[in-house]
Amino acid sequence: MKNMTKVMMAATLAAGTLAAGCQTTPGVTAPVAQTLTNDALQAHNWQLVDATRTNGAKVTQLFFDPAKPLTLNFMNVNGNNRVTFMNTCNNMGAEYKIVNKNVQFNNVLSTMMACPEPQASFDTATMATVQGKYSLSKSANNVPMLTITNASQVANFKAVSK
Template identity: 40%
Template sequence: MKYRILLLPLVLAACAQTPEVTAPVPPASTAAANPVSPSGTDLLTRYHWQLNNAIDRNGTHLDALFVRPDKPLQLDFSPYRITVVNGCNSMGAGYTVRKGYLQIGPMVSTMMACPDPALAALDDAISQRVRGSVNVNLLVRDDAPSLQLITDSGDTLSFTGFPTAETRYGAPGQLAFLEVAPQPVPCNHPAMPNGECLLVRERFFDEQGLATGTPGPWQPLNQAIEGYAHTPGIRNVLRVKRFAIKNPPADGASVAYVLDLVVESEKVGQ
């Protein structure tokens, strides 16, 4: 039995949107010392922002935003786009920062069915709050950044920041697509002695999301892909970011792979 989920054309189309950002980036030293209403996006883009608390104007906890304790809602910012992670569907919108407010455009979402009603309601609950004009406060102190969004209705959403891979590795990553075979293979490497490695090959796609060129050769990947947990029997195509590792150990990898998105998935079995 086989099933496939193909999201690549939507992913490439979303990456092509570039709403204008009109405000300059604030000095990092100022943002690190004081709560600020940011006039730019640099600090926002350095972190993944995970929701840790949400209350309405009366102080009541917004339980509808916390239906996945193992995967809290997360906001990711590029210079042009805000993306909601860990809901049922993938959601995103263009935004600007003006006078201490996020001006968020219409939210675009995939249309996957959500069998869990609470998970379906989660998408609606967050999209109703991350839209329009939202007051934003950002504080970075002792390497523990926090973000607070206050909606027009008085809801307060609080987030904790975790450094992005670009922040941790100190440089932009290179996008690539890796196809992961359904079954791992034995491998022997100082970092993974007598272990199993993912069997991968590089894939290539055009701007319309169609496969192009000749896939690379299959080869064991003797390191992990950060953020990816393989399920035997599932063939995946992953969009990953590759980062050069500065001063790698003699027996260690010189490149790190970080999962960006699973764009195709297929169950292979009887």
């Protein structure tokens, strides 16, 4: 009888564990896609939160100084849409436009300082990261997110106040 009680308790525990694992968590939702517009890009600065290569490895060159993450600042200057790449060693930026729901750069400009490592690698990784397919969404916490995807990596940026 004791063995039967143990078996029934184990079965009850297992069933309860399986049922709990199949339940959905209230309030947790998938990111919601947003329309990519100049107003949406220019409403915030975009701070890098993670970047991974297609093999799953972190793009470590972008995270050498956690106090100064790569930040994108989209703005309108005298009627021209511009973006600057903040916290880089060289001053870098470009004109941009949205074409077919994607960001395209024109006239990328950069100072040409001889930056020491790891700043030089940060600048190189920045230019590789900002080239790709742009998409906007809102996280489960309703925080705007910008994702840039290209053939070698995926980078996620969160909206921060300007």
